Amino acid sequence: QKEVEQDPGPLSVPEGAIVSLNCTYSNSAFQYFMWYRQYSRKGPELLMYTYSSGNKEDGRFTAQVDKSSKYISLFIRDSQPSDSATYLCAMSDPFSGGGADGLTFGKGTHLIIQP
């Protein structure tokens, strides 16, 4: 079983729709949760990060973490064609004994917003 599962898509939605992206994970020690956006041939861009459970909102983006279900989500409201990209979830346990193990990434969901 992979540590972080993410549907690769592609996920195609019309412009203006609400997009829901999700990841599940198996390591209950993860404490930090991040969402990145990656355009083709570019490095990942940090969109949101949260510590432990709860919701966080930033403009059109909302991140949710449910540690009891080991499930995280990213919602994009009023989606735009410029949101078309690959979205990667990442998580980490910075407090593990002996040193943390970096960020563990999902494989990414390819999102297409149709004009």
Added chain:
Amino acid sequence: KAGVTQTPRYLIKTRGQQVTLSCSPISGHRSVSWYQQTPGQGLQFLFEYFSETQRNKGNFPGRFSGRQFSNSRSEMNVSTLELGDSALYLCASSLRVSTEAFFGQGTRLTVV
């Protein structure tokens, strides 16, 4: 504020050669980590440095190594290159170990 800078952006090397990639982190960030990204495996953690000390290392062979300098700049080295080492190598910097990280544009390495 300048972002994470990686050089070079593109490299073509021959099997058996070695390569050194460079990374300059965001000013004030003392943690630098390296990742390998391939279509099949996605983003995989190589290693992380904080204040010139390697804090952790991913599941990669010893041919992959790195170091961090006193100004937080970092280099990674791959020796005896193999065709399978062709990938996008990404550097990221952060304020603290294994927390939200900011990535550079990557170095695309092609081994022929």
